[in-house]
Amino acid sequence: MSQRLDRLWYGSNRPLWWLWPLAWLFRWVARRRYRAYRTGHRGEEAGLPVIVVGNITVGGTGKSPLVLTLVTWLAEQGWRPVILSRGYGGDPETLPLVVTPQTPVDESGDEPAMLALTSGCPVVVDPRRVRAARYAREHDLGDILVCDDGLQHYALHRDLEIAVLDAARGLGNGAPIPVGPLREEPARLDSVDLVVTNGGTLPSLGGAHEMTLAPSRLVHVSSGDERGPGWLAGQSVSAVAGIGNPSRFFETLRELGARVNERPFPDHHPFSASDLTPAPGETLVMTAKDAVKCRERTADAWYLAVDARLPKAFWRQLQQQLSERGIRPSAPTREDHDG
Incomplete structure (x- = not known):
């Protein structure tokens, strides 16, 4: 995101108010897509558990560090996690693309390359997350999928959603794209399973977990x-x-x-x-x-x-959410994790 948009969206004013008809249309489409997902069109089942890490705002919030610590925790519990990524900025010859530390960044995109290099987990790039999930399952790359930045990708069914917000910038000016930074309405946070705030707390979000x-x-x-x-x-x-x-x-x-x-x-x-x-x-x-x-x-x-460091309460709640859905690894789990 450009610095200019950052200033326009994350201040207290709405200098792009004259674009409000487009913002209204964007909000209407986003609301309709989410309602369709909630009322029956719940996306294609991946055949494996899916955890989505995303946000409702445009711009960096700290999703990738959270994904890295999440897959580390999952591996400690006995899972074999696979990361799914859109691969923004990459230009692969074929899709899906399995990213390794040797994959050229021009093909994979920068975030998938960093995730593959740092996590040690398989990373599958495809704008169509359903196809990436299907590939991971068919090639037995792992047994649980972590979708990096896929909160609004409703074609893929998810078992658990984690939303991340930047505590310093919050929801910006509170307006939808292009007047403001909102991909979805603030009420969308009420429906996710866990909310994480990066670098502080937001008084308006009770029950959110602070990440440092x-x-x-x-x-x-x-x-x-x-x-x-x-x-x-x-x-x-x-x-x-x-x-x-x-x-x-x-x-x-x-x-x-x-x-x-x-x-x-x-x-x-x-x-x-x-x-x-x-x-x-x-x-x-x-x-x-x-x-x-x-x-x-x-x-x-x-x-x-x-x-990325999160409180023990976050990991306990995550464990509880997975258990309530019957999502358990074959290996024994650990009760606590300090992040």
């Missing part, structure tokens, strides 16, 4: 060498971010003591070598999602790895 993204290490993009996040204290950095909410990344670097030269780019930006040239005396630092696109475009850069 904790910096864990700095990783050299080319060599894989690692340093603790404290290494950034006192460093001057050129901070590159082509993600949905770059300001959160820049603020994290400042909290670690870095002097930050902000270099934001649009989400999924195709970086060139000139984008990745730091100013004299500065260290180039980027996000993990950006790093998968930049391994062959820069010789000296670091990315900041973060871990």
Whole structure:
């Protein structure tokens, strides 16, 4: 999402009010699709349990870090999780595409590449999530599916929904696209199984679970060498971010003591070598999602790895929701998980 839209949508005003007829139409279509799903057209069954992680707003909310910690937890419970992704920004020759750490990012898209590299789980890319789910089942890639950013993809039936919100930006100006950032109405949050707020709480959302993204290490993009996040204290950095909410990344670097030269780019930006040239005396630092696109475009850069942490109450509620639906792995489960 561009910085301009971010300013227009996530302020308190609605400067694009003159587009309200389009927003009304968008809201009507979204409401109709959801009602159709709830009243009988509940999407195609995947043949495997499906957990959807999504949001009701446009822009980065922290879905991918949550997906990573979720599949780690599922594996600890005895599951073999598979991640499904739309593959935004990729151009695969054939679909579905099973992404490995060796798959070119131009084919898979940046988020699937990062998820495959970091999670160790199979990642299947296809805009048609039903086809991806069917492929995962037929090829026995795993026994539970985690759909990254698929809350509004009603062609695929889901067993459990998790919605993620950025606590700092909330619902923006509260208007539907294109006047505001809402993909669906706020009332949609009442129907999901779990709500997660990234980086704080929202008083209007009782029962939501707060997620924090904790910096864990700095990783050299080319060599894989690692340093603790404290290494950034006192460093001057050129901070590159082509993600949905770059300001959160820049603020994290400042909290670690870095002097930050902000270099934001649009989400999924195709970086060139000139984008990745730091100013004299500065260290180039980027996000993990950006790093998968930049391994062959820069010789000296670091990315900041973060871990998503959620309260034990979240994991207990998730376990309860799965158990109530009769969704259990063959291996014994663990009761607690600290994230």
